[in-house]
Amino acid sequence: MRISELSTKSGVPVPTIKYYLREQLLPEGERSAPTQASYGEAHVKRLGVIRALVAAGVSIAGVRRVVETLDDPPTSAHLLLGSAHVAIAPPADDALDLVAAKDLARQLGWEPGTGEESVLYAVARALDGLKAAGFEVAPALMATYLTSMREIADAEIAGVPTSSPEAAVQYVVLGSALVEPLLLALRRVAQQVASAKRFGGDVL
Amino acid sequence: MRISELSTKSGVPVPTIKYYLREQLLPEGERSAPTQASYGEAHVKRLGVIRALVAAGVSIAGVRRVVETLDDPPTSAHLLLGSAHVAIAPPADDALDLVAAKDLARQLGWEPGTGEESVLYAVARALDGLKAAGFEVAPALMATYLTSMREIADAEIAGVPTSSPEAAVQYVVLGSALVEPLLLALRRVAQQVASAKRFGGDVL
Structure with missing residues (x-):
């Protein structure tokens, strides 16, 4: 054409x-x-x-x-x-401190050599952003984040097609990048539902 | 100063x-x-x-x-x-079809009047991106996404401080925007862990 x-x-x-x-x-x-x-x-x-x-x-x-x-x-x-x-991923940044990121990664089952270190930089950068804004994630909430992300990743990796490299890369690349906005959007819908349930029309 | x-x-x-x-x-x-x-x-x-x-x-x-x-x-x-x-949120977009997004939202407990419709547009936009790339999320995986996001949102909303509007808005705004990169980064770490477990050094 x-x-x-x-x-x-x-x-x-x-x-x-x-x-x-x-x-x-x-x-x-x-x-x-x-x-x-x-x-x-x-x-x-x-x-x-x-x-x-x-x-x-x-x-x-x-x-x-x-x-x-x-x-x-x-x-x-x-x-x-x-x-x-x-x-x-955004480029690695040596100015980032990886200690807290590695601690969270270990709780997900990460060991040195498991995979690309670049994913740890992304965790460190996110933690840095939270810290710069003075926002603390309570330990119980962080535990929920870790459990949920592990459940999601397990289900995703179990579904990677192995019929061909093309099929696998298509699934992995698009699944990583394109599912992100879906997860975040679903989280916001779920937050609205939970908020309506907890607060209704309550005045602060 | x-x-x-x-x-x-x-x-x-x-x-x-x-x-x-x-x-x-x-x-x-x-x-x-x-x-x-x-x-x-x-x-x-x-x-x-x-x-x-x-x-x-x-x-x-x-x-x-x-x-x-x-x-x-x-x-x-x-x-x-x-x-x-x-x-x-990005601006609403009337060209988006909300049918599939509303169906997912209902599974999260959403009803008309629950909250801001703009969060539904974000779901529709994400689904649109997946569709344009020819990527389908299997029903079982979508169910995992919905369950995980509901668990996360419930834990987050339970933690909203009500001591003052400033404290609440700080928590909500920053928690929404700044926790997103953390969740996505943790998901990638968990994917690397699950991938190492499933594939190790396997050749396709």
Whole structure:
């Protein structure tokens, strides 16, 4: 199909498609004439992935890393998950103190060598943000966070398809990045429900 | 204290402090001379909140809404939670289909009138992103998401302090926005642990 049809099918405007082509997030179409290229279903699917990642707040550099992982997946399922996490993670920051993060990670069953250290930086950065704002998470609440996240991760990893590297990386990368906004949105709905139950119309 | 000392104490550079003052995120200091102002502990604390929100990915417009809620909190604890969610939520989008989102919300105990509809838009937007990428969440996994988020929200709302509107809004706004990166980071650590357990060094 031509670029105009690709645009209609994917819902992505032609100038944006051209931008993705220039940024090499989308592979070139097959040349059908010197100034014309032909695109296929793989392009429609890839545009869906890019659009979803961008909508999920992943940067263009992050999208590029995800796309590279999709194009050239590692051979081990565990390495795959690691590279997917690195692809969508913010860069490591040596200024961060990892002590508290490592303590929480250990409570999740983490040991040195378990996986990518970059995920610990993300925990440390989050703890740093809470500390800077003077916000403390009570120990009982933190325990609930750890239990819930472990239950979620166990269910997710149990569902990783092993039929092909492509299927696994698709599941892992998209599952990590795209499920995040869903979890956060569900949490807010659940907070509204719990708040209505506890406070109703109560005046402070 | 003078602006240079405020900068040292808060770790925020002077030009950034001036930017926050111009954007009215930070209240003016007390004029001590025509070209000089004096700042207090409230400014240090407010800068911590702003810096944490910005680090958590909240936009300047979002920070302004949070700051306005902190300066003028609503009188009901439930309304407070609602306005906090609205402050940090992306704008509603009428193009989104709310049917699937409402179905999930109902499973969390949501009924019409429970709270701010804006949280449903966030669910719909997340589902839309997953759909655009061709990613399906298996029903059993979705059930785990719903259960975990309900447990988290119940524990969080049970801990909302009711001593003062300021304490409650601080807890709700910061707890919503700043705990998000912590939950997501803990999920990734737990995924690495579960992945190492399931796959070890297995080759696909």
